[in-house]
Every structure is written in structure tokens, then in C-alpha cells.
Amino acid sequence: xxxKKRNRLLGLLIIMVAAGVxxxxxxxxxxxxxxxxxxxxxxxxxxxxxxxxxxKRGEAHGGASSTSSQLTGKGVTxxxxxxxxxxxxxxxxxMPDITVDGKVGRQMSQAGKVLxxxxxxxxxxxxxxxxxxTNGPFSKxxxxxxxxxxxxxxQVLLVTTRVPRGWQDTVNDTMEQTASEFKNVQVVDWYAASxxxxxxxxxxxxxxxPDGSRYYTSLLVQALK
Numbered sequence: 233x234x235x236k237k238r239n240r241l242l243g244l245l246i247i248m249v250a251a252g253v254x255x256x257x258x259x260x261x262x263x264x265x266x267x268x269x270x271x272x273x274x275x276x277x278x279x280x281x282x283x284x285x286x287x288k289r290g291e292a293h294g295g296a297s298s299t300s301s302q303l304t305g306k307g308v309t310x311x312x313x314x315x316x317x318x319x320x321x322x323x324x325x326x327m328p329d330i331t332v333d334g335k336v337g338r339q340m341s342q343a344g345k346v347l348x349x350x351x352x353x354x355x356x357x358x359x360x361x362x363x364x365x366t367n368g369p370f371s372k373x374x375x376x377x378x379x380x381x382x383x384x385x386x387q388v389l390l391v392t393t394r395v396p397r398g399w400q401d402t403v404n405d406t407m408e409q410t411a412s413e414f415k416n417v418q419v420v421d422w423y424a425a426s427x428x429x430x431x432x433x434x435x436x437x438x439x440x441x442p443d444g445s446r447y448y449t450s451l452l453v454q455a456l457k
Contacts, residue, residue: 303326303327303453303456303457304327304328305324305327305328305330306330306357307329307357307358307359308327308330308331308357308359308360308361308456309330309331309332309333309350309355309356309357309359309360309361310330310331310332310333310334310360310361310362310363310452311333311334311338311343311346311350311360311361311362311363311364312333312334312335312338312361312363312364312391313334313335313336313337313338313339313363313364313366314334314336314337314338314366314438314439315334315366315393315438315439315440316332316333316363317334317335317336318334318439318440318445319440319445319448319449320332320334321445322446322448322449323449323452325449326449326450327453331350331355331356331357333346333350333355334363337367338364338367339364339368339370340364340365340370340374340375340378341370341374343362343364343378344377344378344381347360347381347382348381358384358386358387359385359386359387359388359389359456360385360387360388361388361389361391362378362388362389362390362391363391363393364393365392365393365399365403365407366393366395368399369399369402369403369406370403370406371406372409372410375390375406375407375410376410376413379410379411379413379414379417382416383414383416385416386416387416387418387456388416388417388418389417389418389419389420389452389455389456390407390411390418390419390420391419391420391422391452392404392407392408392419392420392421392422392423392424393422393423394437395438396436396437396438400423404421404423407419418455420451420452420455422451425447425451426444426447429444429447431444432444432447432448
């Protein structure tokens with residue numbers, strides 16, 4: 233092989249080696265860029281997809297907890313006398329869906345008629361609160377008759393009275409003794425709970441100031457839960 237041909241082959245070999253090196257470098261750069269895009273895609277997926285799902289799960293959990301702990305008053309009916317009239321706005325604050333039927337001067341002897349009217353109107357819930365006795369005593373038979381009409385209720389609360397009159401103890405004893413005959417009846421002892429809390433009452437010792445009404449309401453809410 234003459235010198236001229238040898239130089240030509242050597243030059244061609246150098247060109248081929250250079251082309252190979254360039255090709256490897258180009259491929260490595262392209263692959264690196266491709267890997268970078270792939271990694272960027274994974275990062276975006278975690279931020280935009282996974283994190284919002286976790287946030288939604290947290291929000292849903294929080295919402296369920298809030299709903300389960302809240303007592304709206306739906307299905308709750310309260311009947312009573314002037315004490316009920318006074319606390320009604322505070323009951324509505326805590327339980328906006330509660331049905332409250334209070335009337336000044338109401339007696340236990342009128343309770344049956346009131347309950348029947350509420351039932352006919354579709355306003356008698358399956359949880360019933362009875363606050364009566366402020367205006368006079370009643371017999372066990374009268375109370376028993378009222379409670380029998382509520383035998384299908386899920387829960388019935390009888391609220392004892394605090395009234396500086398001769399019938400106070402008679403009313404409260406009648407409630408305690410008669411309630412034990414019914415599985416769905418519970419006594420909320422307002423008389424005991426209000427002992428020594430004169431600051432909750434107006435001068436008559438019966439009707440409640442705002443703080444007393446809030447305290448009264450809290451006892452009923454707790455009993456319903």
C-alpha cells in the first residue's frame with residue numbers, strides 16, 4: 233500500500249472514530265434529557281394528584297366529625313309553660329330545628345291535648361321534652377296518661393321544677409316516681425342542677441336570666457346526646 237492510500241485510510245478512520253464519539257455523546261445527552269422529563273412528570277403527579285386527594289380525605293373526615301357531633305334539634309319537641317317560653321330563644325340557638333311549644337300558665341292536665349295537636353300537625357318528634365309543674369301539682373295518673381301517649385317515642389325527658397311554692401316537692405316527687413315505670417322516660421333534675429345558683433333567676437326565683445337560660449339549655453342538650 234502506497235503512502236497516499238495509507239494517509240487516506242487513516243483520515244477515514246479518524247473521521248469514523250470522531251463520528252462515533254459524537255454519536256455516543258449526543259445519545260447520552262438525549263437520554264439524560266428524557267430521564268429529566270420523566271422525573272419531572274413524576275414530581276408533577278405527586279404534587280397535583282396525590283396531595284389534593286389527601287387534602288380532600290382530610291376535609292371529608294373533618295366534615296363527618298363536625299356533622300356527627302352537632303345536635304340540630306331535628307325530631308325534638310319541647311312543651312312547657314312560661315319557663316319554656318323564656319328559654320325558647322336559647323334552645324333555638326343551640327338546636328335550630330327543635331319544635332318548642334310554650335304557653336304561660338300551662339298545666340300538666342293540658343299536656344295530652346297539646347301533644348295530640350302537635351302530632352296532628354306533624355310537629356311531634358320522637359324525642360319529647362316536658363317542662364310542666366311551675367303552675368301547680370298533678371297526680372301520678374295525670375302524668376302516667378301523658379307518658380302512655382308517648383310510649384312509641386325514642387326518648388322522653390321530664391324536667392323537674394324549681395318554684396318557691398308549696399307544690400314544688402310534690403311535682404318533683406311525682407316525676408321521679410312515675411318516670412321509673414317507663415323505659416323511654418328520663419328525669420332531668422333541674423331542681424338539683426340549679427341548687428345554689430340564685431344568680432340565674434329573676435326575683436321570682438322561677439324565670440331565668442340569659443345565663444340561666446343558657447345553663448338550662450346545656451343540660452337539655454347533654455341529656456339528649
